Amino acid sequence: MVKDLRIAVDIGGTFTDVVLEEGGRRLTRKLLTTPQRPEEAVLDGVRLILADSGRGFDDVDVFVHGTTLATNAVIERRGARTALIATEGFRDVLDIANESRYDQYDLTIEKPRPLVQRALRFTVPERMDVHGKVRLVLDEAAVRAVAADLAAQGIESVAVAFMHAYVNPAHERRTREILAAELPALRVTLSSEVCPEVREYERTSTAVANAYVQPLMDSYLQRMQTALAAENFKGTIYLVTSGGGLTAIETARRFPVRLIESGPAGGAIFAAQVAARAGEKRALSYDMGGTTAKICLIDDYTPHTARLFEVDRAARFLKGSGLPVRIPVIEMVEIGAGGGSIARLDALKRVTVGPESAGAEPGPACYGRGGRHPAVTDANVVLGTIDPKDFAGGTIELDLDAAKGALERDVAQGLGLSTDMAAYAVYEMVSENMASAARVHAVERGASVNQYNLIAFGGGAPLHAARVAEKIGVQRVIVPPNAGVGSAVGFLAAPVSYELVRSRYMRLDAFDAASASQLLGEMSAEATALVAPGARGMKTFERRVAFMRYVGQGHEIVVPLPLRPLVASDAEALRMAYERDYAALFERHIPNAAIEILSWSVQVSTETNLPAPQGAAPAAPQPVPVGRRPVFDGRSGRTTDVPVYRREALPPGSAFPGPAIVAEDETSTYISASFTAHIDASGCIVMDRRVG
Numbered sequence: 001m002v003k004d005l006r007i008a009v010d011i012g013g014t015f016t017d018v019v020l021e022e023g024g025r026r027l028t029r030k031l032l033t034t035p036q037r038p039e040e041a042v043l044d045g046v047r048l049i050l051a052d053s054g055r056g057f058d059d060v061d062v063f064v065h066g067t068t069l070a071t072n073a074v075i076e077r078r079g080a081r082t083a084l085i086a087t088e089g090f091r092d093v094l095d096i097a098n099e100s101r102y103d104q105y106d107l108t109i110e111k112p113r114p115l116v117q118r119a120l121r122f123t124v125p126e127r128m129d130v131h132g133k134v135r136l137v138l139d140e141a142a143v144r145a146v147a148a149d150l151a152a153q154g155i156e157s158v159a160v161a162f163m164h165a166y167v168n169p170a171h172e173r174r175t176r177e178i179l180a181a182e183l184p185a186l187r188v189t190l191s192s193e194v195c196p197e198v199r200e201y202e203r204t205s206t207a208v209a210n211a212y213v214q215p216l217m218d219s220y221l222q223r224m225q226t227a228l229a230a231e232n233f234k235g236t237i238y239l240v241t242s243g244g245g246l247t248a249i250e251t252a253r254r255f256p257v258r259l260i261e262s263g264p265a266g267g268a269i270f271a272a273q274v275a276a277r278a279g280e281k282r283a284l285s286y287d288m289g290g291t292t293a294k295i296c297l298i299d300d301y302t303p304h305t306a307r308l309f310e311v312d313r314a315a316r317f318l319k320g321s322g323l324p325v326r327i328p329v330i331e332m333v334e335i336g337a338g339g340g341s342i343a344r345l346d347a348l349k350r351v352t353v354g355p356e357s358a359g360a361e362p363g364p365a366c367y368g369r370g371g372r373h374p375a376v377t378d379a380n381v382v383l384g385t386i387d388p389k390d391f392a393g394g395t396i397e398l399d400l401d402a403a404k405g406a407l408e409r410d411v412a413q414g415l416g417l418s419t420d421m422a423a424y425a426v427y428e429m430v431s432e433n434m435a436s437a438a439r440v441h442a443v444e445r446g447a448s449v450n451q452y453n454l455i456a457f458g459g460g461a462p463l464h465a466a467r468v469a470e471k472i473g474v475q476r477v478i479v480p481p482n483a484g485v486g487s488a489v490g491f492l493a494a495p496v497s498y499e500l501v502r503s504r505y506m507r508l509d510a511f512d513a514a515s516a517s518q519l520l521g522e523m524s525a526e527a528t529a530l531v532a533p534g535a536r537g538m539k540t541f542e543r544r545v546a547f548m549r550y551v552g553q554g555h556e557i558v559v560p561l562p563l564r565p566l567v568a569s570d571a572e573a574l575r576m577a578y579e580r581d582y583a584a585l586f587e588r589h590i591p592n593a594a595i596e597i598l599s600w601s602v603q604v605s606t607e608t609n610l611p612a613p614q615g616a617a618p619a620a621p622q623p624v625p626v627g628r629r630p631v632f633d634g635r636s637g638r639t640t641d642v643p644v645y646r647r648e649a650l651p652p653g654s655a656f657p658g659p660a661i662v663a664e665d666e667t668s669t670y671i672s673a674s675f676t677a678h679i680d681a682s683g684c685i686v687m688d689r690r691v692g
Contacts, residue, residue: 005022005055005059005060008064012033012291013068013289013357013359015033016032017029017485017488020050022053032396035359038220060235062236063233063237063238064238066239066488067263074213079212080187081154082156082159083153084121084159084207085123087162091121092118096201100320114323116208120155124139128171131167132164143175147178147179151182157189159204159208159210162175165196166203189208191203191204194257196502196503197502205325205326206326242265242309243305245494245495247530265329265330266487266490269303269330269491270480270493271285271490274478276612283452284438285455286468287457287458288458289339291336291340292335292357294333295438296330296331296332297331298455305331309327328499333438335437337376337430337434338376339375339380341356342356342374342375343410343430345410345415351422353430354430364378367396373410374411378406381400381403382400382420384639385463386668392666404419420634421637431471434464435471435472438472454477455480456477457479459484461667466658469687470672474689477675480684483667484664497531497604498605499527499604502600503599507595508574508594513571516566520600523602524544527604542563543605544563544602544603546601547597547600548574549598550593550595558581560577614681614682615681617681619653620652620653620654621654626644644663645660645663647662647663652679652680653678656678657676658677659672674690675687
């Protein structure tokens, strides 16, 4: 068996990307996703890329997989028929939420629709207190009565979320035992396993989300595993988690909620690798695919991370408008602004784009698969930035007339515009949507977006990156090699990793070092056991942190912990570290104020290797275009012939001015007149803003 042959697959809403790496060689493929049975596109792509390399399934050592299937199931409400079992008196946790309003002054505010309707929320008598002491013994007869109701309602999956189960999960575990005896086929998710943390709404929401997607994801992963085995695959399968780590397929099938943002996480890892190679300590990752676009801040070659993610936001830029999922996640903003996003006029005759997407079926009008409405890809075809005869390496021929017809019907006629100007309006609007998302995302983290340089990848981002950069004031744009399949490439750089977070309340003035050390030791053993099957003997590293706050505050600061048993004197060291970090965020700390620890985290991971910065490439001769293409510029209202270069024909050190197009099999890069471009030592297209 060839021991270094690895394949990564990213299933998106529109395209399925496949990457093969063996030694220093990399091959790529891009196919339309098959939404009804996603594994079909995966297997077709893997067969094609193995044929390209002259290899077979039995030569593959590692198969890495990421997907947006779980996210799309939540957004499109295509998950299992799911129920919730809660503590008596807490049936409406999902509706009450945290009692906040994401827009205080909107009298017609729309909240996200819960994944479990009220009629399918059941309660049973039981109660733990905040210290894990039993206040009311679980009523097992009530659980059996609920089981009968679940059977009558045709429930496929159930979430169990009892009060304070994160401290003492005994009642949740006993409930699972009873349900398993009464309904053996029922899938059961316990909040104490999927999210053992305080904040009952977020914990319940996360458990419900896991239960909602588990039958779908478990069935898909089982079919994938069986299909690969039938092809004589004998290697190891990894799934990419939302936090950017790899996990074993058994863990993924148990906790599929951890895969909610797996595809975008791969993109952030890819961008961090590109940033390290280019020496860009501050980078803005811009990933635009066929269905969505994602923005992520990267500082010191590390993507920002968070412990809470919102799915299906009712208001795209407003926190609190989505369904909270409390898992370790690479922090990013995601909006419906991809190549398949549908353009239309609203009631005020304004051009709007997304969040609805044409997806792979039927796709944009230019795909010729039955799509009637114009999408962003149609606009790019009409503008001339996409060659209809060379899309996806020539595997998909696009219909220019169909794109023009859709834009004429849905946009141009209503505004009295030419078809070209209607296409530019769509292009401009989707670029502004992304620029707005970047501004908001940076401001929410106390950053100024124009202090970052843009790294653009995905099939759509290189076409829009120059215009987005103009709008947000970015001076440099980097388009790396294999940009069109960037997330899949990122999968291959992800470490095998798992992070556990558990709540156990403790004040520093009553610091219990023995209790904390016992908890951290248990978490370390559990995380190590989950990582071990995938690590396959590789050296692992551990990171421990505490989530601390002043008593009475609502949010925590992350403070690192030593990798040893804690002792009483560590309380003062933790105070000093907390006050230092608090002062860095808020200019000063509060002297002598009481501090509490709310939760603890342990992450076990294999090593992440960042590439070394590349030196400058020597100057190369002036490149020769392979042709010219008419491109419409909406700002001047004119169509001009723009030189077209083939990326594989541009050696490092090549330089040329915009406007220009750099074509490749996976995507095309449009360099506007505001930029000059060169190819750096690692093969990236680097666009620098013209001076003056």
